[in-house]
Amino acid sequence: MKKIVTLLMSIAIGVATIIGLAGCSDKKTSDTLTIVWYPNESGGDLEAARNEIGDIITKATGKKIEHMLTTDYAIAIEALANDTAAIGFMGAEGYIEAHTKNENVIPLAIASGKSGTVDDAVYYSWISVPTENQDEYKKDGNYTLDNIVGKKMSFVSNSSTSGFKVPTSGIISYFSKQDKWKDLTKDDLIQGGSDKFFSDVLYGGSHQGSAVNLVTGKADVAAFCDANLFNYVDVVSGKMNEVGTVYKIKDNAAEPFNEMAGKKFTAITSTPVLNAPFVMNTSLISEADQTKLIEAFTSDETTNNAKIFLPKDSTEKGFFKKEGKEKFLEVEDAWFDPIRNM
Template sequence: MKKVLPLALAVVLVSSLLTGCGSTTSASDSATDVKDPNTITIAWLPNNAAEEFKEARAEIGKVIEKATGLKVEDKLTTDYAITVEALASGNAQLAFVGAESYVEAHKKNSKVIPLVVNSGDSGTLKDAMYYSRILVKKGNGDQYKSGSGYALDNIVGKKFSFVSTSSTSGFKVPSSAIVSHFSKQDKWKDLKSEDLLQGGSGKFFSQVIFGGSHQLSLVNVLTDKSDLSAVDDFDVVSYVDLTSGTDNTPGAVYTVKKDAADPFSKLAGEQFEVIQSVPVINAPIAVNTGALSKKTIDAITQALTSDEVAKNEKIFLPKDSKSKGIWKAPQRFLTTEDAWYNPIRELSK
């Protein structure tokens, strides 16, 4: 990671992890006594709706079905906003969402709160993080070099790809980093994240595009549709190998695997490098407590946080696994609370 992180982004890591360390609040504490639906619907963001994650999604469903006696079905979405609205409205009672999407859903409906979140490799919330990165195609990194490291100074006027305005690591964190860096300059002293939504003459970027998923935002930079892309590590790790450098640090180079599934099947061997990397709070599986009974929420929470699930290799993949999954061993699910995501809210102030 950069030697000096923007202050607001450092707060995202430090404040949230310290707040979460002692948190044991159960989602059922906020639940009201409601009638359960016949089928529990879990909404998934576009990043996790791909076919290769089908087994991981199905295994989560099996755990919940066993715990509750209710049928479970997936709602695979093509847009972050659809996932947020499904959760907030109760059309989906559960959803795996990023921190920013969670904050948006909670703002729409305060009955939406975190159910569980995956831990760090320590098995605790102290290292429950992933990384928001700004990437360039391999060979273009020298444009952003500053001394022995990298800087954002030369990104003005470039083509930039974000993921979605509802994405924490694909918009909220990188846009905050850009604003934090450039607002110190007289020309950009009034720069706001909203100013990065559109490109063109007189704008900060010459062009702004939204990939809709981290995978497609990465495709954009690999195919020269963008000069730079915001892409997390979590959602693309199964498609690439670390070629050189230290994982998730500026200068790290990654190569698309030969057997990578779509949308990378025709991009095998293509490379990208990291010019900025910032740690971010892990994403929760959130619940609408106005759409499930306390009894059912308790049962789901107990099942997901169990040792049995932590050892389930279809959910938490071993590091040498050839399967495609969402979470990695030796992580596990833990409970947390709404306040753990306050630092994400702070980025909007």
């Protein structure tokens, strides 16, 4: 009887192992890879840019591509963490959340800065106000955060790096020096109310959505970034990404700005943020394909692809501009520690 039980147990374990290995193998040998996109990159005007990224992946791996569009940061993060999506493009905060939930989610590549290195691989988080009200946020001729207290504030999502994590860290750092706000925390900024730091707090769901909240008057102050707004705005005065620069919605701006041409806002803060990574879920991608993807993203062919890195005078919509030696670079998880430690 003992021999029979032992034999049956051995068979059961063997079958379970085979099933487990088959399941793992099936995931990595699938002929389709799903790319999940944040709401910022899910708009119809960016379809060509998404497809160009998909083409790079298909050419490198031979896999078909499915684009998973989202309306919520959390959906995109969960898709990567729960093995629904193989590749994503997200801010550092979203990547950190996904990696914490699933250590198989790791960086694939980031866009470099103008130098072609990680030294200036940053974009900018803005806290902005309507230009007609900009003087309310000045003290001794300089822009200040003092008067944002009690205002209606718009963030992007509490999983957004430049649309929440960085601006709230900046607000806390600034106000915690004052006795009244010395115990201010992120939790105090998530919701508004008569007894709160802000009278009301809105979430745009995307950087575009947060900007819409500002220019339509739903919010007095809003946080969003340059990387998701450059397709829709022109500089009216000042220089791109400087404090005090005035921006205007373009006359031919695509949705959601198509009925807001000419609306102006002023950036009263502009904070550099580590560039957003493309990430990959290694439980869904073989080691060979992981290597191929890194090689494809960092190749000269991709670097010189004008549909990926848009020339300055380009009228196309995309994710990255070519203002110098921009290209994709491979980075390790530890590169995002400054955001992780905020």
